[in-house]
Amino acid sequence: MVHIDDYRPIVGDSVLDELMMLSAHLRGRRVQHINSTAVGGGVAEILTRMVPLLNQLGVETRWDVIRGDERFFATTKKFHNGLHGIPVDISDAEFNAFLEVDRENAAAMTFDDIVFVHDPQPIALVEERELRGGRWLWRCHIDFSRPVKNVWTFLEKYIARYDSAVFSAPAFARSLSIPQALISPSIDPLSDKNRALPEGTIDEVFRRFSIDRSRPVVTQISRFDYLKDPLGVIKAYKLVKKHLDVQLVLAGGGATDDPEGPAVMQTVREEAEKDKDIIVLFLPPSSDIEINALQRGSTIVLQKSLREGFGLTVAEALWKGRPTIASAVGGIPLQIAHKYSGILTHSIEGTAFWIKQLLHEPAFAQRLGANGHEHIKHNYLITRHIRDYLLLFLSLFHDGDVVDLSAGASSTVTRG
Numbered sequence: 001m002v003h004i005d006d007y008r009p010i011v012g013d014s015v016l017d018e019l020m021m022l023s024a025h026l027r028g029r030r031v032q033h034i035n036s037t038a039v040g041g042g043v044a045e046i047l048t049r050m051v052p053l054l055n056q057l058g059v060e061t062r063w064d065v066i067r068g069d070e071r072f073f074a075t076t077k078k079f080h081n082g083l084h085g086i087p088v089d090i091s092d093a094e095f096n097a098f099l100e101v102d103r104e105n106a107a108a109m110t111f112d113d114i115v116f117v118h119d120p121q122p123i124a125l126v127e128e129r130e131l132r133g134g135r136w137l138w139r140c141h142i143d144f145s146r147p148v149k150n151v152w153t154f155l156e157k158y159i160a161r162y163d164s165a166v167f168s169a170p171a172f173a174r175s176l177s178i179p180q181a182l183i184s185p186s187i188d189p190l191s192d193k194n195r196a197l198p199e200g201t202i203d204e205v206f207r208r209f210s211i212d213r214s215r216p217v218v219t220q221i222s223r224f225d226y227l228k229d230p231l232g233v234i235k236a237y238k239l240v241k242k243h244l245d246v247q248l249v250l251a252g253g254g255a256t257d258d259p260e261g262p263a264v265m266q267t268v269r270e271e272a273e274k275d276k277d278i279i280v281l282f283l284p285p286s287s288d289i290e291i292n293a294l295q296r297g298s299t300i301v302l303q304k305s306l307r308e309g310f311g312l313t314v315a316e317a318l319w320k321g322r323p324t325i326a327s328a329v330g331g332i333p334l335q336i337a338h339k340y341s342g343i344l345t346h347s348i349e350g351t352a353f354w355i356k357q358l359l360h361e362p363a364f365a366q367r368l369g370a371n372g373h374e375h376i377k378h379n380y381l382i383t384r385h386i387r388d389y390l391l392l393f394l395s396l397f398h399d400g401d402v403v404d405l406s407a408g409a410s411s412t413v414t415r416g
């Protein structure tokens with residue numbers, strides 16, 4: 001079990017001391033996070049690490065996961081795609097069934113002083129606030145700057161009932177009737193996913209998955225989701241493969257709140273079958289050491305998403321000093337300054353071009369990775385994220401209109 005003091009050697013005493021000071025002001029307040037999956041995807045990843053640390057800091061925190069049936073998650077996946085700007089058809093019956101599931105969940109739940117609801121799936125729990133009290137926050141991990149109308153019209157009514165909304169990047173925000181906090185996600189440098197690993201462990205994982213470490217390895221780790229563009233990755237790889245001997249690893253699992261995963265995985269498998277240097281790995285939950293080893297042992301890490309929230313996999317790769325090529329979408333440009341801390345691309349051809357380029361110029365690739373590591377260390381570690389949340393929680397109990405968190409590079413609060 002990691003202790004909050006274990007972060008001192010990484011981020012320094014002043015960061016830890018500030019967390020202690022801020023959390024002391026929240027003693028006696030209870031915080032409750034609510035989302036819709038305990039495993040898979042970035043939200044679960046962060047809560048798993050953050051909830052115990054907040055408790056260690058003396059802020060009593062729990063995490064609840066709502067339940068839903070297949071139809072519910074099919075509808076919420078449509079919300080997800082719709083918020084990303086993809087047209088989706090949702091019937092009144094589907095909207096009503098969605099509400100019914102949230103109401104059933106609400107009836108079975110108790111709520112704490114600060115109710116921190118993540119993403120659209122549990123959004124309608126807020127119907128209970130008048131009756132049950134508390135301060136309510138809605139955290140959207142998705143880029144919803146250009147949502148489709150039907151999804152937006154439906155969700156907006158619920159968003160307006162929260163005290164504040166939280167987004168991952170300035171570009172994600174929309175004009176809202178409630179205050180908005182811009183707080184980027186983070187990675188935990190001490191988790192199994194990110195901690196330093198012995199070379200022997202990395203070798204063992206590559207051997208187990210039959211990946212040849214003596215040849216270049218290009219890897220994308222993602223849920224199998226069309227928006228992560230695994231088929232585009234395969235096309236880019238094929239363009240490179242005409243010139244260079246390289247292997248491609250596509251590794252990932254699913255999330256219990258994403259019903260599209262198995263179909264995407266099947267299509268990718270079929271594409272990959274034709275080439276023995278494309279290695280498709282289905283990773284069960286709790287594959288953290290495997291993911292860590294795959295990221296550390298890869299020559300280049302890709303994240304060729306078509307749409308993205310923040311893109312935690314990018315932060316994970318950069319933290320490991322890996323040369324990283326990723327699409328300029330969602331929160332990825334916050335993490336990568338093009339040709340300084342990684343490479344930003346906009347197409348299959350561009351991705352292929354830069355894979356070749358970095359394989360030809362290992363010293364340049366190395367430098368990108370080293371700069372990326374520093375950038376993540378200063379901006380996207382869990383300690384910064386906890387600090388921003390503590391400030392946000394405190395702001396809920398103040399009367400002032402605007403709370404300025406701008407001392408943190410990636411966080412400000414403005415009235416929407």
Ligand code: UDP
Nearest residue numbers: 041042043045222223252253283311312313
């Ligand atoms: N991840 C995982 N197993 C998988 C695929 C992804 O543990 O099979 C992790 C990945 O390492 C990262 C998170 O899930 O920590 C994905 O977050 P990201 O923001 O990249 O994408 P999301 O899945 O939330 O869209």
